[in-house]
Amino acid sequence: MNMAQRITITLPDNLHERLQMFKESLNISGVCQQAIDLAVQIEEIKVRTDIPAMEKAIARLRKQKQEASAKWKQAGFKDGLIDATEELDYLTLKYIGEGGDIEESIPGIKNEPTVKMWIDHFRWERYELEEDYFESEIYTQGWIEGVIHVWKEIKDKL
Incomplete structure:
Protein backbone atom coordinates (compact mmCIF):
# COMPACT_ATOMS: atom_id res chain seq x y z
CA MET A 1 0.00 0.00 0.00
CA THR A 49 21.24 11.64 -20.40
CA ASP A 50 23.58 9.37 -22.29
CA ILE A 51 27.02 10.88 -21.74
CA PRO A 52 28.64 8.95 -24.61
CA ALA A 53 26.00 10.45 -26.93
CA MET A 54 26.89 13.93 -25.65
CA GLU A 55 30.57 13.22 -26.18
CA LYS A 56 29.81 12.06 -29.73
CA ALA A 57 27.88 15.26 -30.38
CA ILE A 58 30.74 17.36 -29.02
CA ALA A 59 33.29 15.48 -31.16
CA ARG A 60 31.10 15.80 -34.26
CA LEU A 61 30.51 19.52 -33.76
CA ARG A 62 34.17 20.15 -32.92
CA LYS A 63 35.15 18.40 -36.17
CA GLN A 64 32.68 20.52 -38.16
CA LYS A 65 34.04 23.67 -36.51
CA GLN A 66 37.63 22.66 -37.33
CA GLU A 67 36.68 21.88 -40.94
CA ALA A 68 34.95 25.25 -41.32
CA SER A 69 37.94 27.02 -39.79
CA ALA A 70 40.35 25.20 -42.09
CA LYS A 71 38.17 26.05 -45.10
CA TRP A 72 38.14 29.78 -44.30
CA LYS A 73 41.83 29.88 -43.39
CA GLN A 74 42.69 28.23 -46.71
CA ALA A 75 40.36 30.58 -48.62
CA GLY A 76 41.92 33.58 -46.87
CA PHE A 77 45.45 32.38 -47.64
CA LYS A 78 44.59 31.80 -51.31
CA ASP A 79 42.90 35.19 -51.59
CA GLY A 80 45.88 36.82 -49.85
CA LEU A 81 48.20 35.27 -52.46
CA ILE A 82 45.99 36.50 -55.30
CA ASP A 83 45.56 39.99 -53.86
CA ALA A 84 49.28 40.31 -53.14
CA THR A 85 50.24 39.29 -56.69
CA GLU A 86 47.45 41.06 -58.58
CA GLU A 87 45.90 43.86 -56.53
CA LEU A 88 48.05 45.32 -53.76
CA ASP A 89 50.36 48.22 -54.50
CA TYR A 90 53.95 48.28 -53.24
CA LEU A 91 53.31 50.31 -50.06
CA THR A 92 50.35 48.18 -49.02
CA LEU A 93 52.16 44.92 -49.75
CA LYS A 94 55.23 46.08 -47.81
CA TYR A 95 53.13 47.34 -44.88
CA ILE A 96 51.21 44.08 -44.51
CA GLY A 97 54.21 41.90 -45.38
CA GLU A 98 56.24 43.48 -42.60
CA GLY A 99 53.50 42.97 -40.02
CA GLY A 100 51.72 46.33 -40.14
CA ASP A 101 48.58 46.75 -38.04
CA ILE A 102 45.57 46.02 -40.25
CA GLU A 103 43.35 48.07 -37.95
CA GLU A 104 45.28 51.20 -38.97
CA SER A 105 45.57 53.12 -42.21
CA ILE A 106 48.84 52.65 -44.05
CA PRO A 107 51.29 55.39 -43.07
CA GLY A 108 52.03 57.79 -45.90
CA ILE A 109 48.78 57.14 -47.74
CA LYS A 110 46.16 59.80 -47.09
CA ASN A 111 42.39 59.33 -47.04
CA GLU A 112 42.61 55.55 -47.29
CA PRO A 113 40.52 53.14 -45.22
CA THR A 114 42.22 50.72 -42.86
CA VAL A 115 43.64 47.53 -44.32
CA LYS A 116 40.96 45.58 -42.43
CA MET A 117 38.21 47.56 -44.18
CA TRP A 118 39.85 46.79 -47.52
CA ILE A 119 40.01 43.07 -46.68
CA ASP A 120 36.36 43.09 -45.56
CA HIS A 121 35.26 44.83 -48.76
CA PHE A 122 36.91 42.31 -51.08
CA ARG A 123 35.95 39.37 -48.87
CA TRP A 124 32.31 40.49 -49.04
CA GLU A 125 32.47 40.67 -52.85
CA ARG A 126 33.84 37.13 -52.99
CA TYR A 127 31.73 35.45 -50.32
CA GLU A 128 28.57 37.53 -49.83
CA LEU A 129 26.32 34.49 -50.31
CA GLU A 130 28.14 32.56 -47.57
CA GLU A 131 28.09 35.40 -45.05
CA ASP A 132 26.20 33.40 -42.39
CA TYR A 133 28.92 30.76 -42.28
CA PHE A 134 31.86 33.08 -42.74
CA GLU A 135 34.60 33.12 -40.09
CA SER A 136 36.04 36.59 -40.49
CA GLU A 137 38.94 36.41 -38.02
CA ILE A 138 40.19 33.09 -39.37
CA TYR A 139 39.82 34.24 -42.99
CA THR A 140 41.68 37.48 -42.22
CA GLN A 141 44.48 35.58 -40.49
CA GLY A 142 44.84 33.32 -43.55
CA TRP A 143 44.72 36.33 -45.89
CA ILE A 144 47.51 38.07 -43.98
CA GLU A 145 49.60 34.89 -44.03
CA GLY A 146 49.12 34.68 -47.81
CA VAL A 147 50.23 38.29 -48.29
CA ILE A 148 53.23 37.81 -45.98
CA HIS A 149 54.21 34.69 -47.93
CA VAL A 150 54.28 36.65 -51.20
CA TRP A 151 56.17 39.55 -49.59
CA LYS A 152 58.87 37.21 -48.25
CA GLU A 153 59.25 35.62 -51.69
CA ILE A 154 59.60 38.88 -53.62
CA LYS A 155 60.94 41.59 -51.28
CA ASP A 156 64.63 40.91 -52.01
CA LYS A 157 63.96 40.83 -55.76
CA LEU A 158 62.51 44.34 -55.91
Missing part, protein backbone atom coordinates in the same frame (compact mmCIF):
# COMPACT_ATOMS: atom_id res chain seq x y z
CA ASN A 2 1.34 3.43 -0.99
CA MET A 3 1.46 5.89 1.81
CA ALA A 4 1.01 9.55 1.00
CA GLN A 5 3.50 12.00 2.44
CA ARG A 6 2.54 15.48 3.54
CA ILE A 7 4.65 18.45 2.57
CA THR A 8 4.11 22.14 3.05
CA ILE A 9 4.44 24.63 0.23
CA THR A 10 4.76 28.37 0.49
CA LEU A 11 2.86 30.68 -1.84
CA PRO A 12 3.40 34.38 -2.34
CA ASP A 13 0.54 36.49 -0.97
CA ASN A 14 -0.79 37.52 -4.38
CA LEU A 15 -0.97 33.90 -5.60
CA HIS A 16 -2.65 32.81 -2.36
CA GLU A 17 -5.29 35.53 -2.77
CA ARG A 18 -5.98 34.50 -6.38
CA LEU A 19 -6.15 30.84 -5.35
CA GLN A 20 -8.88 31.59 -2.81
CA MET A 21 -11.32 32.38 -5.64
CA PHE A 22 -10.88 28.89 -7.15
CA LYS A 23 -10.02 26.83 -4.08
CA GLU A 24 -13.26 24.85 -4.20
CA SER A 25 -12.96 23.99 -7.90
CA LEU A 26 -9.30 22.98 -7.85
CA ASN A 27 -7.74 19.87 -6.41
CA ILE A 28 -4.75 21.75 -4.98
CA SER A 29 -3.01 18.57 -3.90
CA GLY A 30 -3.47 17.06 -7.38
CA VAL A 31 -2.22 20.21 -9.13
CA CYS A 32 0.88 20.25 -6.91
CA GLN A 33 1.46 16.53 -7.46
CA GLN A 34 1.33 16.98 -11.24
CA ALA A 35 3.71 19.94 -11.16
CA ILE A 36 6.17 18.13 -8.89
CA ASP A 37 5.91 14.93 -10.95
CA LEU A 38 6.73 16.85 -14.14
CA ALA A 39 9.68 18.63 -12.50
CA VAL A 40 11.03 15.32 -11.16
CA GLN A 41 10.65 13.66 -14.59
CA ILE A 42 12.70 16.44 -16.17
CA GLU A 43 15.43 16.04 -13.54
CA GLU A 44 15.42 12.25 -14.07
CA ILE A 45 15.88 12.75 -17.82
CA LYS A 46 18.84 15.03 -17.14
CA VAL A 47 20.44 12.37 -14.92
CA ARG A 48 19.84 9.62 -17.50
